[in-house]
Amino acid sequence: MAKRKMTSTNSINREKLNDLCGMEYAIDLLGGRWKLLILYKLENRALRFIELKKILPGITDRMLTLQLRELEKDGLLHRTVYPEVPPRVEYRLTDSAEKLIPVWKALERWGDAHREVQLPG
């Protein structure tokens, strides 16, 4: 089978979509180190580039830019540029992305619970 790229820095091959179940599709769009985390931080609020950078520990400008661009392209983020000086750009969730809120809420709860089990005390 043809190699399907799957990293945080790629978008899905549109021609291969019919081969994928919803899970694989979702993993393709959200997989990687930063994407889910970025969406999660944008829950119920728009944030600027620099604000995102502050609350995403260790991300570089480059990676943040790349991830934001892909999330935008995949219909998960809105990017709004305000024609001001200095420039201001805000990112917020699309309706599609907001439907993911229950998913990451559940994932977060699980993470907290599982961590307790694995690291008691």
Add this chain to the structure above:
Amino acid sequence: MAKRKMTSTNSINREKLNDLCGMEYAIDLLGGRWKLLILYKLENRALRFIELKKILPGITDRMLTLQLRELEKDGLLHRTVYPEVPPRVEYRLTDSAEKLIPVWKALERWGDAHREVQLPG
């Protein structure tokens, strides 16, 4: 901040756990191309190595082995070896992993729905 490895082929740095929210912890454990998919395929059934390989399109022996070992180490899979010839090894979800079922169910539904929106027709 110290670089925190985050790939499908590493386990979390236990000393850094206090810095992480449940989300980051969960992403660390489940991130990457295969892990969530493997767990998903094991829902409600135990599978053998070769069976997993068949239903995971494109995975290599090497990657499947690596991912299974990490999932086992992180407390998400049970590995049962039956002392037979030829050898038989079965993998099944732990209780912790079973608590993730609602997460990937929701993710799967979202993937299906989002794909419809992005690719009408």
Add this chain to the structure above:
DNA sequence: CAGCATCCTACCAGATACTG
């Protein structure tokens, strides 16, 4: 069957410098 060992490469992602 269920893997491990080895080798190899593409490319992810960090560091740094620069720009409108």
Add this chain to the structure above:
DNA sequence: CAGTATCTGGTAGGATGCTG
């Protein structure tokens, strides 16, 4: 402020061959 451009190393992950 909100990004690009460029260079680079590390590693994810593929191919192949072998073993208990």
